[in-house]
Amino acid sequence: xxxxxxxxxxxxxxxxxxxxxxxxxxxxxxxxxxxxxxxxxxxxxxxxxxxxxxxxxxxxxxxxxxxxxxxxxxxxxxxxxxxxxxxxxxxxxxxxxxxxxxxxxxxxxxxxxxxx
Amino acid sequence: xxxxxxxxxxxxxxxxxxxxxxxxxxxxxxxxxxxxxxxxxxxxxxxxxxxxxxxxxxxxxxxxxxxxxxxxxxxxxxxxxxxxxxxxxxxxxxxxxxxxxxxxxxxxxxxxxxxxxxxxxxxxxxxxxxxxxxxxxxxxxxxxx
Numbered sequence: 001x002x003x004x005x006x007x008x009x010x011x012x013x014x015x016x017x018x019x020x021x022x023x024x025x026x027x028x029x030x031x032x033x034x035x036x037x038x039x040x041x042x043x044x045x046x047x048x049x050x051x052x053x054x055x056x057x058x059x060x061x062x063x064x065x066x067x068x069x070x071x072x073x074x075x076x077x078x079x080x081x082x083x084x085x086x087x088x089x090x091x092x093x094x095x096x097x098x099x100x101x102x103x104x105x106x107x108x109x110x111x112x113x114x115x116x
Numbered sequence: 117x118x119x120x121x122x123x124x125x126x127x128x129x130x131x132x133x134x135x136x137x138x139x140x141x142x143x144x145x146x147x148x149x150x151x152x153x154x155x156x157x158x159x160x161x162x163x164x165x166x167x168x169x170x171x172x173x174x175x176x177x178x179x180x181x182x183x184x185x186x187x188x189x190x191x192x193x194x195x196x197x198x199x200x201x202x203x204x205x206x207x208x209x210x211x212x213x214x215x216x217x218x219x220x221x222x223x224x225x226x227x228x229x230x231x232x233x234x235x236x237x238x239x240x241x242x243x244x245x246x247x248x249x250x251x252x253x254x255x256x257x258x259x260x261x
Contacts, residue, residue: 002154002158003151003154003155006150006151006153006154007147007148007150007151008147009150010146010147010149010150010151010206011143011144011146011147011150012143013146013205014142014143014145014146014147014201014202014205014206015139015142015143015146015201017142017201017204017205018138018139018141018142018143018200018201018202019139021200021201022135022138022139023135028200028201028204028209029213029237029240031201031204031205032204032205032209032210032213032240032241033240033241033243033244033245034244035205036241036244036245036248037244037245037247037248039245040245040248040249040252041248041252043252044252044253044255044256055150055154056154056157056158056168056172057150057153057154057156057157057171057172057175058150058151058153058154059150060153060172060175060176061149061150061153061175061176061179061206061207062150062205062206062207063205063206063207063209063210063241064205065207066207066210066241066245067245067248067249070245070246070248070249071249071252071253071256073249074249074250074252074253074256074257075253075256075257075260078253078257086250086253086254086257090246090249090250090253091246094245096173096176096177097176097180097207097210098242100176100177100180100181100211101180101184101210101211101214101215101238102214102234104180104181104184104185104211104215105184105211105214105215105217105218105234106218106230106234108184108185108187108188108215108218108219109188109215109218109219109222109230110222111188112188112189112190112219114190114219114220114222114223
């Protein structure tokens with residue numbers, strides 16, 4: 001069952017984004033930023049953890065998961081370090097995506113030449 | 117020829133894209149990506165004995181690695197222009213934007229080119245993600261304690 005939900009949830013998010021791209025003047029940059037903020041909002045409402053529960057990787061591979069991890073990091077940081085944790089806990093959970101994207105981009109920009 | 121006629125002429129020769137087909141393609145490609153990632157995560161959990169969260173992290177890293185590699189090899193741009201949101205909304209879009217700007221600006225030098233431009237496109241995701249997470253986190257701390 002989790003496989004069907006993985007297909008539906010991740011397909012649905014992509015479909016909504018494509019509908020936005022087709023019918024408004026928003027660029028892919030706008031849409032990805034919007035979905036990141038949406039992920040943080042859904043996490044605040046408690047919906048995103050449920051989505052991950054029912055659809056597994058279908059929800060964790062989306063860019064909204066990035067917003068969800070940022071929000072969870074803030075909350076966890078607050079419970080551990082109080083006010084300072086709002087800042088120090090922010091990037092703890094999402095570090096994986098940022099660091100790996102930076103490192104792979106840096107390495108591959110040396111090993112490959114841009115296609116004209 | 118006045119402005120209105122010109123606008124009509126422009127509209128006539130604009131490439132007509134099939135909206136429904138694009139939306140359908142985005143749904144199918146995004147869905148297939150999510151499904152195959154879940155299959156991979158299940159494989160990691162059952163065969164390699166990873167915990168649920170670790171398996172999702174590994175899937176995420178593999179996805180970012182493949183997106184960066186395919187962008188560097190030069191054929192990811194064609195895939196993105198075909199499937200659009202189906203590849204932009206998953207984490208692949210984030211990795212793609214970062215590695216494509218790294219590739220494009222490397223010729224301008226290590227600092228002024230690569231260093232200052234690598235976050236050019238991905239920067240907005242980071243900025244608005246952090247700002248919104250901070251605001252929602254503040255609210256969450258007030259509401260839920």
